[in-house]
Amino acid sequence: MTFSIIDYIVFTGYCLIIVGLGLFISTRKKRSETNSNDYFLAGRALPWWAIGASLIASNISAEQFIGMSGSGYAIGLAIASYEWMAALTLLIVAVFFLPIFLKKKIFTMPQFLEARFDKRVKTVMALFWLIVFVFVNLTSILYLGALAMEKVMGVRMIYGILGLAIFAAIYSIYGGLKAVAWTDVVQVIFLIGGGLLTTYFALNYLGGNNGFFEGFRQLLAKAPERFDMILEKGTLMISDGKGGTKDAYLDLPGISVLIGGLWVANLYYWGCNQYIIQRALAAKSVREAQKGLAFAAYLKILMPLIVVIPGIAAFALNADITKSDEAYPWLLHNFVPSGVKGLAFAALAAAIVSSLASMINSISTIFTMDVYREYFHKKASERQLVKTGRIVSTLALLIAVLIAPMLSNIDQAFQYIQEFTGFVSPGALAIFLTGFFYKKATSNGALAAAIGTFVFSLIFKISFPTLPFLDRMGIVFLLCIGLIWIFALLEGNRVQTRAITIHKSQFHTDRVFKIASIGIIIILVFLYAIWW
Numbered sequence: 001m002t003f004s005i006i007d008y009i010v011f012t013g014y015c016l017i018i019v020g021l022g023l024f025i026s027t028r029k030k031r032s033e034t035n036s037n038d039y040f041l042a043g044r045a046l047p048w049w050a051i052g053a054s055l056i057a058s059n060i061s062a063e064q065f066i067g068m069s070g071s072g073y074a075i076g077l078a079i080a081s082y083e084w085m086a087a088l089t090l091l092i093v094a095v096f097f098l099p100i101f102l103k104k105k106i107f108t109m110p111q112f113l114e115a116r117f118d119k120r121v122k123t124v125m126a127l128f129w130l131i132v133f134v135f136v137n138l139t140s141i142l143y144l145g146a147l148a149m150e151k152v153m154g155v156r157m158i159y160g161i162l163g164l165a166i167f168a169a170i171y172s173i174y175g176g177l178k179a180v181a182w183t184d185v186v187q188v189i190f191l192i193g194g195g196l197l198t199t200y201f202a203l204n205y206l207g208g209n210n211g212f213f214e215g216f217r218q219l220l221a222k223a224p225e226r227f228d229m230i231l232e233k234g235t236l237m238i239s240d241g242k243g244g245t246k247d248a249y250l251d252l253p254g255i256s257v258l259i260g261g262l263w264v265a266n267l268y269y270w271g272c273n274q275y276i277i278q279r280a281l282a283a284k285s286v287r288e289a290q291k292g293l294a295f296a297a298y299l300k301i302l303m304p305l306i307v308v309i310p311g312i313a314a315f316a317l318n319a320d321i322t323k324s325d326e327a328y329p330w331l332l333h334n335f336v337p338s339g340v341k342g343l344a345f346a347a348l349a350a351a352i353v354s355s356l357a358s359m360i361n362s363i364s365t366i367f368t369m370d371v372y373r374e375y376f377h378k379k380a381s382e383r384q385l386v387k388t389g390r391i392v393s394t395l396a397l398l399i400a401v402l403i404a405p406m407l408s409n410i411d412q413a414f415q416y417i418q419e420f421t422g423f424v425s426p427g428a429l430a431i432f433l434t435g436f437f438y439k440k441a442t443s444n445g446a447l448a449a450a451i452g453t454f455v456f457s458l459i460f461k462i463s464f465p466t467l468p469f470l471d472r473m474g475i476v477f478l479l480c481i482g483l484i485w486i487f488a489l490l491e492g493n494r495v496q497t498r499a500i501t502i503h504k505s506q507f508h509t510d511r512v513f514k515i516a517s518i519g520i521i522i523i524l525v526f527l528y529a530i531w532w
Contacts, residue, residue: 003153003338003341003342003345004338004339004341006338006339006342007338007339007341007342007345008342009342010339010342010343010346011342011343011345011346011349014190014342014343014346014349014350015167015349017186018183018186018187018350018353019167019170021182021183021186022170022179022180022182022183023170023179025178025179025182025183044281044282044283044284045282045284046181046279046282046283046284046288046292047284047288047292048283048288048289048290048291048292048295049185049292049295050181050182050184050185050292051181051279051280051282051283051288051289051291051292051293051295051296052291052292052293052294052295052296052299053184053185053187053188053295053296054180054181054184054185054188054279054354054358055276055279055280055292055293055296056188056191056296056299056300056303057184057185057187057188057191057350057351057354057355057358058180058184058275058276058279058354058355058358058359059276059296059355060191060303060306060307060351060355061141061144061145061351061352061354061355061356064303064307064351065144065148065195065306065307065328065347065348065351065352066144066145066147066148066325066328066329066348067140067144067325067417068082068083068307068308068311069307069308069310069311069314069325069327069328069331070311070323070324070325070326070327070328071251071308071311071324072226072307072308072309072310072311072312072315072327073311073312073314073315073319073321073324073327074238074239074248074311074324075226075231075236075238075248075251075252076223076225076226076227076228076236076312076315077226077227077228077229077304077308077309077312077531078228078229078230078231078248078252078257079251079252079308080229080303080304080308081229081252081257081258081262082262082265082266082418083300083301083303083304083307083308084300084301084304084524084527084528085258085262085263085266086266086269086270086297086300087297087298087300087301087520087524088297088520088521088524089263089266089267089269089270089271090270090293090294090296090297090300091293091294091297091517091520092267092271093267093270093271093277093293094289094290094293094294094509094513095290095507095509096436096507097271097272097277097432097436098280098286098289098290098293099286099506099507100436100500100502100506101277101280101281102280102281102283102285102286102289103506106281107281107365107369108126108274108278108365108366108369108370109125109129109272109273109274109277109366109432110122110123110125110126110129110274110366110369110370111369111370112432112435113125113431113432113435113446114370115498116435116498116499116500117431117435117441117442117443117446117447117498118443118498119374120443120447121431121443121446121447121450122370122374123370123371123374124447124450124451125428125431125450126366126367126370126371127371128424128428128450128454129274129366129424130363130366130367130371132420132421132423132424133274133275133359133362133363133366133396134363134396134399134400135399135403136417136420136421137275137359137417137421138356138359138360138363138396138397138399138400139400139403139404139406139407140404140407140417141352141355141356141359142161142164142165142356142400142401142404143157143161143404143405143407143408144325144352145160145161145164145348145349145352145356146158146159146160146161146164146404147160147325147326147329147408148160148328148329148332148345148348148352149163149164150329151326151329151330151332151333153345157405157408158405161401161404161405162401164349164352164353164356165356165397165400165401167349167353168353168356168357168360168397169360169393169394169397173360173390173393173394173397179357180354180357180358180361181279181282183354183357184354184358186350187350187351187353187354188299188350188354190343190346190347190349190350191306191347191350191351191354192299192302192306192347193343193347194343194344194345194346194347194348194350195306195307195344195347195348195351196305196306197336197340197343197344197347198306198310198328198331198332198335198336198344198347199212199305199306199309199310199313200212201331201335201336201337201340202215202310202313202314202317202331202335203215203216203218203219203309203313205317205335206218206219206222206313206316206317215313216309218316219309219312219313219316222316223312223315223316226312226315226316227312227531228531229528229531229532230254230255230257230258230532231248231249231252231253231254232249232254233247233249233253233254234247234249235248235249236248236249238251238324239323239324249468250466250468250469251468251469251470252468252470253468253470253471256468256470256471256474257470260470260471260473260474261422261468261469261470261471261472261473261474261477262470263474264422264425264426264429264473264474264477265418265421265422265425265470265473267429267433268424268425268426268428268429269421269425271429271432272425272428272429272432274362274365274366275358275359275362278358278361278362278365279292280292280293287509287510287513290509290510290513291512291513291516294512294513294516294517294520295516297516297520298516298519298520301520301523301524301527310327310328310331311324311327311328313331314327314328314330314331315327319331328348332344332345332348356397360393360396360397361389361393363392363393363396364388364389364390364392364393364396365389367388367389367392368385368388368389368392369385372385372388372392373385418469419469422457422469422470422472422473423453423454423457423458424453424454425453425473426453426456426457426473426474426476426477426479426480427449427450427451427452427453427454427476427477427480428450428453429477430449430453430477430480430481430483430484431446431449431450431480431484433481434446434481434484435500436500436502437500437502438484438485438488439495439496439499439500440488440493440494440495440496440499441484441488441496441499442484442487442488442491442496443496444487444491445483445484445485445486445487445488445491446484448483448484448487449480449481449483449484452476452479452480452483453476453480456475456476456479456480457472457473457476460472460475460476
């Protein structure tokens, strides 16, 4: 046990603030007055700063604090490509995806697929998303959060899993997206502030207590091999999580990271993923949503300092750990002083709980609006829809609690999440992109791509085990595009009646967004130029 009394006071204070705020927002409207628009989309009234804060609070979770720090320890700064490329991806999504979604006034991504294709495509993708969200994302967030509590506070893993699940459930299940989004604004302050403190204390120690910049200079000197953004094949061996080693190139395959599969992962995650895009769907307007995504992009550029550099610092400090994902808890345990440790751990808890709450809400939204209302109760009242959402949220959380302990044998959970999400993302992205911009794409072609993404991914994983999964995602994406094109030819090569009508005016952005975008691009060019 490494927490002092002051740490417990600080951490308890954080918990009370979040739960109190969440319950206050949840109970502002009478139970009978809450409708599906309020519960699932916060009344479509979120301002840009709430959207940006909620995006980051939902995105940054234990998989980043624990998982990405673990990958930073094992691989180095190259893993930051996930964060920095995400910043550019957010701009692309803001310009080309959001105007189409918001014009349709949809609740869910499957809902868009039904409008563009048909009910079969919607249902198949809804089921795929529910499986991945519950069995991969929700469970991994719970496991990694509990791992941190075990290493830092001495809490047994099963109690950590239960505690985090109950904490997230208290306000998110009752209050819906409105409670999640507004508490995220506070959560992101804890997340960034506390995260930066952990990085500062680790680097300050590394620099002989001479401050952050001296510590960073020492980090560059002691671990230069961990600052290669582009990995070469055979130059870095890491644990495979099974007692052996593997080439780090399999996780981040050199230059193809910048031009291949990582684009598939990012465009899918930020542009087609209910868990993330739901915040933008709840915006007051397209312009407000776009500014929110630009704000989130700047925060993404900052994230490697919080979630990757600590892992590299643990490596330079010769951390006494048995697997990579223990790097961040090890830093908290050894280098963050009493009093501050409570705040730093509150940052980690903020990341975990906000992501849990967001994931729970997205699962309930998809099931309620795309499965329950479609197949079980077409004429369900607003009250019945909200009630169903709450029941589904509870069941999803219970399933995740039961499965989460089974992930304890994984070395780099962040890579596990990326790889298995990669079974869905290539086909989903292909379906959405062709749905937007290829008017001849047919429902049968989209359905073939939805099934093909799993089939192709499984074939490549079994037949070509040495193929990096990011390269596999890029190839499967192209194959799914090819399937959609072939079906369009076979079905007459004609414009579909449900094709999206697009005008250039839809993609116009205001001056603030343009200036913000130029700033992000300049920063990214500078960062890659330094550590190429």
